[in-house]
Structure formats: C-alpha cells, structure tokens
Amino acid sequence: MILACSWNVLKAQDTDEAFETIRFGIGGLTAFHSVHLDSWTSGYGGSVSASTPFYFGEIQLGMAAQPWRSNDPNLPDFISALVFAGWFVSTTPENAVKASAGVRLGNYFMAFDSPQISGERNESEFAVTPFLNVRRTFFKKIEGFVEVSASRVFTSSRLEMASVSTGLMITFDSPVWLTSILK
Secondary structure, eight states: OHHHHHHHHHHHHHHSOTTSEEEEEEEEEEEEEEESOTTEEEOOEEEEEEEEEOSSSEEEEEEEEEEEEESSTTSOOEEEEEEEEEEEEEOOTTSSEEEEEEEEEEEEEEEESSTTTTSOSEEEEEEEEEEEEEEEEEETTEEEEEEEEEEEEOSSSOEEEEEEEEEEEEEEEOOHHHHHHHO
C-alpha cells in the first residue's frame, strides 16, 4: 500500500510540467522546542518562499526569520534568519487537502545585540531542515497551510529546534520567458 501511495505521489508530480507554475508563500512562525537554546526564548517570526514543480517533486527557495530574547542578562538577544533551498513531494493534486514532505538545506544566520557569545556579533552556520506541510485550497489558487519543521544547525554545540508555521500560498502560471530561462 505504501508503495502504491508513493507511486501515485511521484506519478502526479511527473505529469506537472517543470517550472509551469510558481507558488509564493508567506506565513508566521515560532519555535516550540529547542536544544542548546535554553537561555533564549523565541519570538514570533515570519517566512517567505517560492516553489515550482521540478519533475519528481518541487524545488523551493525561501527565508525564515525570528527574534530570540535572552533569559539571562549576561547574554545578548539575537535575530536569526535561515536562507534555504529545498525539495519536496506532495500528495496528488486532486485531493482537497494536500500533504508535502521534504528537506531544506541552507545557511542559518545569527545577528547578536552584542559580541558577548564568541566575540563576534554575527554567526553563520550550515543547517538542515526536514519538514511536513499540510495545505488546503480555499479560493481558486489560494491555499492556507500549516507546517512543522525540525532544524539542525551545525554550530560547535549543535542547535536543534522544532518550529510551526502557518500562512497563505498563492499559485501563478509562470511567464513563458521565465519558463524558457529555467528550462
């Protein structure tokens, strides 16, 4: 049964013309669990992304940013930004509710209020983020989504966080000139 379900997912994605559409998403996010970030509390942040069909799945570019407030007066506050590229597969487009699963690779930037942590005000590290996304079409090409992700940031003490994001996506047909450049 799992094999049949997986085949239907890939078969549906394969019938989409590569780069035929572009889906833009915007949403709010917050971390609900973190490891090695016990001295900070995450604030509400936001994310933006763009994705397009790419043969067996979709490719994605985006950014997620959020503030972190220190719980210790000796530690600085910081703002984080994850700039990423990703790939995911979705359930067949005929379903009213679509589910997606994928992975993002990117760079996790941290801008500290002061250089108290490592003598630097900015830090940038590689990050990996698997995610699950559920979305539903509400009006023509507008969808609402809820997403859960788990990030691992490769600092000297690995940072790990689980986040939830919710927002809207809108799908456009790609302009012919853009499709020809991307192909």
